[in-house]
Amino acid sequence: MTASVLARLDPDAPALFMGLISGTSADAIDVAIVEFADARPPRLRFGGDYRWDDTLRARLVALGQQAQAVTLDEIGELDVRIARAFADAAIAALxxxxxxxxxxxxxGSHGQTLRHRPNGTAPYTLQLGDPSTLAERTGIVTVADFRRRDVAAGGHGAPLLPALHAALLADPAETRAVLNLGGIANLTLLPPDGPVRGLDTGPANGLMDAWCRRHTGAAYDDGGALAAQGLVDASLLQRLLADPWFAEPPPKSTGRDQFHLDWLDTRLAGTETVADVQATLLALTARTVADALRAAQPDAGRVIACGGGVRNPVLMAALADATGLPVDSSARFGVDPDQMEAMGFAWLARQTLLGRPGNLPSVTGAAGPRVLGGIYPA
Known part of the structure; x- marks a missing residue:
């Protein structure tokens, strides 16, 4: 089946690819069906998000905390259960x-990240969601495991979407930055001339969601209402910003296994109100994005935001204030902010089937361009 797909894939002929991802917040499985052809920009044909089983999602969120232990048996079972959930989402989307x-x-399936450790003597990144199970259940050729080849080549395996951001949102007359506000925030830097660059900047929705869930039971701070009730605690903000990771130069990446509630708890004085902590976490996101942007692309003229954080008007206002720039949703430029990442993994699947690189070494720090992922026949 795979050989026949490769033989008939004409890059100039329109073809549909599906992208699947559950981000660091594990809030839903995002599905995008995208039409690609080399001669024209990608076109989103369908986008949707599909709920996790509550018990499975709770376990995935817990495993994002560094202190959580997991057995080999549970890893194996989770690999299959996640793939089944992805397959159910894909079938429902169809x-x-x-x-x-x-x-x-x-x-193109990203899977669910369990750990992301691109530094150290044996760097690795681990995403679960068995692609063989996904291909078997859907009857569709599946491409998966995109990040590890970049890590093997000395890169961070992230961010992987700047090339798509450039294709969709670059402008020859304006220096732009694309900001993805998922569980983690990352920037794609798009100068009118020069290489595309990118980096993770730190926590976005992940910490705010976790704090809100712990103290209110809600999955996220709807509309930024909780943060809006509080005041930024300047002392707490400085303790959070003192983490050495923020001062590291790019290429850099991170995940929920680094910035989690245990990390936050060790920096609390114990006298803060719930709303003040939420306001401070929101300020942390805005401040670290602004700092990273000023350091990496000080001449940026506009920030184009995508991801779940776009729906938080308090965060969007804080970002505009911290950067001193217009911060617009990608919807203004014709790209659904909720589907950008899923679109990216549809694009990566196509790159792999065409034998084209999926990474940008200028972003990830890899030794060179690499074809990413493995192909699993239907």
């Missing part, structure tokens, strides 16, 4: 889009 599995050339 039904919602009115498409048959045969209409999709391939699925």
């Amino acid at each position: 039904a919602d889009a009115g498409l048959a599995p045969a209409a999709i050339t391939a699925i």
